[in-house]
Each structure stands twice: as structure tokens, then as C-alpha cells.
Amino acid sequence: MTERVITPRHRGFLFLDSHPAGCRRLVEDMWQAAVPGPAATPTGDGPVALVIGSSAGYGLAATIAGLRRVGIRGIGVCFEKGPSERRTATAGWYRTAATAELATQAGHDMVFLNGDAFADEMKDQVADLLKQRFGGRLDHLIYSVAAPRRTDPDTGALYASVLKPIGQAHRTKTLVFDDQGVGEIKEVETQPAAGDDIEQTVAVMGGADWERWIDHLADRGLLADGFSTAALSYIGSPLTAAIYRHGTIGTAKAHLEATARTLTERLEKLVGGRAVTSVNGAAVTQSSTAIPGIALYVGLLRGVLGEGLVPPLAQLTDLWDQLTGARPLGLDDEGRVRLDTWELAPEVQTAVAERWQAATTDTIAHLADLDWFHAEVQRLYGFAVPGVDYTAPVATDVPWPRHAS
Incomplete structure (x- = not known):
């Protein structure tokens, strides 16, 4: 087994390698932080769940919260790269291996599949596994996919999502770090969407694939009575609205919400079920750090809230309580579950906006x-995790978790 010392090498917020021990410790810490519910004791008949996008961010939080809070069993789907001669595996690969081991130790039957969630071949693989291993029924589906590209299974067309404002260019402050980790405020300008940018982004990040998953599983007769599904979303602050909620990604999220309403009408008739979008609060994720201005916004939000910033694990624990009926669904006028009220409270947004206006390279250390x-x-890549010795060699060729047939 290959062992070596892994040091963080990065370009901006993108790291070239991941640390297996750090990723594992991070998952173990999340597991310990998750609050078990009364139904979480493994009995072999817990609710069957499918988490699409299970290896990172809110999808990882959904997986761990589901296992610990409600004792789910089922399938996680993600798309990760294994180790090579030149590179470690992706962080999501190592996080999945750690999650699978903890689930097995706790007696939960959780299978992880690695591949393209947009492809019908993956949908067939999941459907076959549900039928053969989990009694042919699915109680819950969490959809947490953030991808740059999607191939349409019907036409073979390749769509690419873009992060662009709509109508006019948008100039915003953003936060960057130098090689010593010192923060600097810069201004960046993003050109507006052109051509079919909006349509392409909606095709990738909208509700088309979510609906295709539901159609595929419904056609196979795999949706249990009372089936529920939630697609994870974000609205965010007025400070980031031009590039996010009012931009190409926001248009895709609006399509996701419209899809939830369409799916609910069908699911109510079919199995007495429903579909919702879950509007989560801000977090540092591999997806969010790519959005201009979001790094600055989240840093300032943390500066205002401190420990009051609600982590993804706590938010997804709340969502599972609502999906399983431990407490009623808290829906807004658009039928969305709102887990972001702590972030969008007027006093919080006022304080963040004041700091945003005052933010410069000279002042940012005092504001964020x-x-x-x-x-x-x-x-995100397994570094800076307390309790990990980063001077020690670590095995990098961690295998993908196997599942007994």
C-alpha cells in the first residue's frame, strides 16, 4: 500500500490532492456530532433512502444525518476519482470510504455507487439494487447534485452550466488568499449570459434530472406509499443575488422549484407522496467557493454570527425530522422547506451588508x-483537521467500499 506525506498544494480554492486521514477524521467528527433519533437503532427495517450526491457538502451531511438520526439504509450515489500514480483520490472518495465503514460498524446497510448520476445506466443500477437488496421500495430520495456538465440521455447533447449574471455585467467584491493564507479583497467583473447560457445551465442544474430519477423509479414500481423527495437548493443574500439568485444558477433553481410542484401533483396521486425543495443556508463547499463574492459573504456571515452559523449537518438533521414526520414540514408560500431563516434574518443581513461595504484588504481581518x-x-480536502498528524506518511490507495451481494 502506497504511503507518503501529503502537503496541501492548491490553485486558489482548488486543491490538487486530498488527505485520506484528514477526510476520514472529518467524517468521524461529523458522525459523532450527529444527534441520533429514537428510530436510529439498527433493526434491519429502517427507511430506505437514496442520496444522490452523497460524498460532499450538503449531500454528505444528508447521508450522515440520515444514518444517525433516522437509521436509514439504502444507496448513496456520487462521482469521484480514485488514486493514481500522480494524484491522491478525490476527497469525496476518501469521505465515502469512511462513511461506509462507520455505517457498517453501526449496523446500517448502506451501499455506495460511484458513477454519473445523470446517466440512465446509473438509474438502472440503483433500481436493480433497490429491488434485489432493499425489498423493492424506496421511502426517501435526497437530490444534491452540483455539476458543471450533463449529457442528455435521450439526445446525447452535452450541456454546460455557467455562473453568470443576466442582462448586464456584474462587478463585485471577492475574497482571495495569498500563499501565506492572508486574505485580500479584490473586485471581479463577470460578463452577462449570452446565447443559450441560461438554457444550458437550466439543463444541468434545473429539475430535469431529478424528475428523470423519479420517473425511472416510479416506472419500476419502486416508490413506497408516502414516498418523499427533497432537492437541496439555495437562495442567499441580496448581496450575492446578481450572480446567484438572479443569475443563470438562480434560474436553474427556479426551475428546480417548479419541478417540485409538478412532481408533488403526480406523487400525491401515485403513492400519496410529495416533492419539496429544501432551501439551505450558506456554507463553505467546493461548489460555493467557485461563485464570485460567495467567499467574502460567507466569511463576513461567520464574522457576524460566530458559532451561530448553522452547519450543514444540523440543517440536514432538521430536514430529516421534517421528511420523516418527526415534526411537521415547515413550508413557505412557494412550498419550499426553509432551513435558511437564521441566515436571512433582517438583523443578520443588515450587519453583513454593513461589513460588506466596509470590507477592504486593510479592514477584512477585523470584519470576517x-x-x-x-x-x-x-x-474540504482533508487538511487543517484537528487531531491529524500531517507530518506522518499516510496510505493513499484506499479502496472504494465494497458491498456484499
Whole structure:
């Protein structure tokens, strides 16, 4: 087994390698932080769940919260790269291996599949596994996919999503770090969507694939009575609205919400079920750090809220409680579950906006929690995790978790 010392090498917020021990420790810490519910004791007949996008961010939080809070069994789907001679595996690969081991130790039958969630071949594989291993029924589906591209299974067309404003160019402050981890405020300008940018982004990040998953599983007769599904979404602050909620990605999220309403009408008639979008609060994720202005916004939000910033694990624990009926669904006027009220409280947004206006390279260290944000970015790849010895060699060729047939 190959062992070596792994040091963080990165280009901006993108790291070239991941640390297996750090990723494992991060998952173990999340597992311990998750609050078990009364139904979480493994009995072999817990609710069957499918988490699409299970290896990172809110999808990982959904998986761990589901296992610990409600004792789910079922399938996680993600798309990760294994180790090679030149590179470690992706962080999601190592996180999945750790999650699978903890689930097995706790007696939960959780299978993880690695591949393209947009492809019908993956949908067939999941459907076959549900029928053969999990009694041919699915109780819950969590959809948490953030991808740059999608191939349409019907036409073979390749769509690419873009992060662009609509109508006019948008100039915003953003946060970057130098090689020593010192924060700097810069201004960036993003050109507006052109051509079919909006349509392409909606094709990737809208509700088309979510609906295709439901259609595929319904056609196979795999949806249990009372089936529920939630697609994870984000609205965010007025400070980031031009590039996010009012931009190409926001249009895709609006399509996702419209899809939820369409799916609910069908699911109510079919199995007495429903579909919702879950609007989550801000977090440091591999997807969010790619959005201009989001790094600055989240750093300032943490500066305002401190420990009051609600982590994804706590948010997804709340969502599972609502999906399983432990407490009623809290829906807004658009039928969305709102897990972001702590972020969008008027007093919080006012304080963040004041700091945003005052933010410069000279002042940012006093306005945002830069140490926390910088460490959170590193933790996405398994670095800066407390309790890990980064001077010690570590095995990199961790195998993908096997599942007994």
C-alpha cells in the first residue's frame, strides 16, 4: 500500500490532492456530532433512502444525518476519482470510504455507487439494487447534485452550466488568499449570459434530472406509499443575488422549484407522496467557493454570527425530522422547506451588508472570520483537521467500499 506525506498544494480554492486521514477524521467528527433519533437503532427495517450526491457538502451531511438520526439504509450515489500514480483520490472518495465503514460498524446497510448520476445506466443500477437488496421500495430520495456538465440521455447533447449574471455585467467584491493564507479583497467583473447560457445551465442544474430519477423509479414500481423527495437548493443574500439568485444558477433553481410542484401533483396521486425543495443556508463547499463574492459573504456571515452559523449537518438533521414526520414540514408560500431563516434574518443581513461595504484588504481581518474560512476551505480536502498528524506518511490507495451481494 502506497504511503507518503501529503502537503496541501492548491490553485486558489482548488486543491490538487486530498488527505485520506484528514477526510476520514472529518467524517468521524461529523458522525459523532450527529444527534441520533429514537428510530436510529439498527433493526434491519429502517427507511430506505437514496442520496444522490452523497460524498460532499450538503449531500454528505444528508447521508450522515440520515444514518444517525433516522437509521436509514439504502444507496448513496456520487462521482469521484480514485488514486493514481500522480494524484491522491478525490476527497469525496476518501469521505465515502469512511462513511461506509462507520455505517457498517453501526449496523446500517448502506451501499455506495460511484458513477454519473445523470446517466440512465446509473438509474438502472440503483433500481436493480433497490429491488434485489432493499425489498423493492424506496421511502426517501435526497437530490444534491452540483455539476458543471450533463449529457442528455435521450439526445446525447452535452450541456454546460455557467455562473453568470443576466442582462448586464456584474462587478463585485471577492475574497482571495495569498500563499501565506492572508486574505485580500479584490473586485471581479463577470460578463452577462449570452446565447443559450441560461438554457444550458437550466439543463444541468434545473429539475430535469431529478424528475428523470423519479420517473425511472416510479416506472419500476419502486416508490413506497408516502414516498418523499427533497432537492437541496439555495437562495442567499441580496448581496450575492446578481450572480446567484438572479443569475443563470438562480434560474436553474427556479426551475428546480417548479419541478417540485409538478412532481408533488403526480406523487400525491401515485403513492400519496410529495416533492419539496429544501432551501439551505450558506456554507463553505467546493461548489460555493467557485461563485464570485460567495467567499467574502460567507466569511463576513461567520464574522457576524460566530458559532451561530448553522452547519450543514444540523440543517440536514432538521430536514430529516421534517421528511420523516418527526415534526411537521415547515413550508413557505412557494412550498419550499426553509432551513435558511437564521441566515436571512433582517438583523443578520443588515450587519453583513454593513461589513460588506466596509470590507477592504486593510479592514477584512477585523470584519470576517478569515481563519475559520481559510481552514474550512482546507478541510474540504482533508487538511487543517484537528487531531491529524500531517507530518506522518499516510496510505493513499484506499479502496472504494465494497458491498456484499
